[in-house]
Amino acid sequence: MSLDAATLRSILPRVIKPARYTGGEWNSIVKDWEWTPIKVALAYPDVYEVGMSNLALIILYDLLNQQEDVLAERVYTPWMDMEGAMRTGGLPLYSLETGHPLHEFDVVGFTLPYELNYTNVLTMLDLGGVPLLAKERDDSHPLIIGGGTGTYNPEPLADFFDLFAVGEGEEVFLELLDLHRECGRSRREYLARAARIEGVYVPSLYEVTYDDDGTVQEATPTHPDAKPVVVKRIVDALPPAPTKPVVPFVEAIHDRASIEILRGCTQGCRFCQAGMIYRPLRERPLEEILSTADQLLASTGYEELALVSLSSCNYSGIEELVEKLLDRHGPSHTSISLPSLRMDSFSLKLAEMFQGQRKTGLTFAPEAGSERLRRVINKVISHDDILSTAEAAFTSGWQRVKLYFMIGLPTETMEDVEAIAGVVKEVLRIGRQAHGKKAQVNVSVGTFIPKPHTPFQWAPLEEQSSLEEKHHLLRRLIRGRGLKLSWNDPQTSLLEAALSRGDRRLGGVILEAWRRGARFDAWSEALNVQFWWEAFAAQGLDPGFYAHRERSLEETLPWDLFSPGVSKEYLISEYRRSLNEEKTLDCREGPCRTCGILESFPRETQAMRSGGWGCLSEEKTHAR
């Protein structure tokens, strides 16, 4: 450790969960600092337990450390007690593997999974000895790069990052390191050349102008190599999954082995950003999953294996897969979990396969209470589907079912909200038939937040007063034995909505909120929205302008500069179909609605000709 060990030793006994900060976990990779030329820090802007559960960083840690001349080390946001103690003791933010301060790395790669941890990025840079603003950094500083879902509208963070890699990181990260091998720390040259790499966005090479009404007028490249539209990167097929992930000592939020079985989703839920931006659908072959599972469990000793995807039941061989995994690993008391289940396709058979397994509670997301509203959001599950799935779950041994709903969806009425309570009560009634008074239905109600690159990207966030009215109604209807209701704080939703569809001017707001003390905004015990509203006011901006305003289809959106491969025309057509309550079938069942993904990636489409990503095969005609 190049760290002031005495100071650290005096700090650690006084902070919560000190093992968050000491590394040394099983399977962690410690390379020789002096002899490894390229040093990358992989940063996650939240606490250790959250960051350790992020599959993207697990994949990149494995991939980068496989490169002989590269070392990748982990760094997470210190909790506020630790941040305070580090500042008092003069300790910089350091990596867990070798204890080097952030500013000594060549590249710091942040994954940006959630808007409400943007201020933690600033904490980490500042505590790591890196100037916050990209324009204040020189050749002596590491290159600060961002990836993850946040890069589909990275504009609010444009001031703080040198570049963003939009889309899947496996290939582009290696290309960025190739470039580093060529031009080292010559920042100007590096950024100009990086701008030519597919999927790479260098914010300093663009100028954004605004109209009098506050909307974006134009985002113009100021460098010949800066692309007018940055199209995301994808891989043709899923690269081999990591088999030796770090096993944390401290319990992670997902404290288990994970295998990504499927990337992308073809269901087309209109509120879902992941469903749009992670297209196309790519499955990992069943045999590969089985052999990966063997290696993963042997190298970690985990007692649970999660099959990760946006919707596990969309995996074409899901029943066979679960059956084989249970055969192989059930006898050693390993449980198999499917974190994302859809209520319509979770067949009775699948539920029954878990007979005799640990029953920790199942989560389903009907999202809306009425069939009408489910048609609007294109989550097409019938009322009967919900009830029969609940019945299958309860009779297979689960006593507790969690149901996830949203309120504030486009066209939602009070009847739709009441319908949530109706569904919940029927599910509880079914649970009681199987388990009597032990049956439990936990209801989680989130606020619908319109996200970039979805058919609802033009829709407003519902006003606080009517959200509160809906909360009030649900609190009145959903109570009593066996029922538990939880919901989001509307103020948090407003902040998330504003940041999610923000423009570059929000950089000043984020900086100002952070300076005032904003930290861990995703944690209700830490969030102080006052810091944020003061910061908006100080910058002369209104969060409602970003969150509550219904945008016209003609407006230039801050994220029009980025393409997830799905076209704007498709999003508009889906928005219109939504308002007509028209459902759109899953791509694997219905006619192709030409979302644009095939046209955006002709080369990769060629590579995947057979079977093609879960899109319908060539001979089926394009509809419309």
Next chain:
Amino acid sequence: MRPSTETTQRLRVTFAKEEEVKYISHLDLMRLWERALRRANVPLAYSLGYNPRPKISIAFPLAVGVTGQEELIDVTLERPLAPRDFASAVARQLPAGISLSKVEEVYPTLPALQTQVQAAQYLATVEADHTVQEIGARLDALLASERLPRQRRNREYDLRPLVEELWLESRDESQYTLGMRLRAGEGGTGRPDEVLDQLGLTEHVKGITRTRLFFAPLKGQ
């Protein structure tokens, strides 16, 4: 002790928890063992029921930040394995900071290890230039007192009966080592940091290690 003839086997493992992992909690340590044993592929016995748990039990929790030199864990296997084979398989799966020093077979019918702990011995390194006389005076004063009422998590308790022995182990110019034997288990548990605080040394403590656990004598022996 003779090996049992039953199908299951109980192994008593002596291990050290050192600097590298001294900040992990008792629950973290339980998970660490469970996963290391699973990686070692030894035939762990599990409890019955919907939520089967491996039958492993650590003798006595170690406070976060304290190292342990002779900690004990009992592991029940569903079929017998030579202790040597167990040790060689498991040692390779332990992270830096956890090391095995002994594996022996014990009767599966012995009472649970946790119920038998009676006392624990600690050594604390103190970074200060107090003279032998000064240190001796502090230790004597503590041992001479009838009661030592203290607060912990808003509950009042008497520290004095929990301190069985307290001594100066060694001393050089800039630091010295205190030894203490504290009561542990159902009759109340003495914490070394509380003793050091009572001595007015909290600011000077450099490290604490548990060197030994004391158990109730086996009946009928």
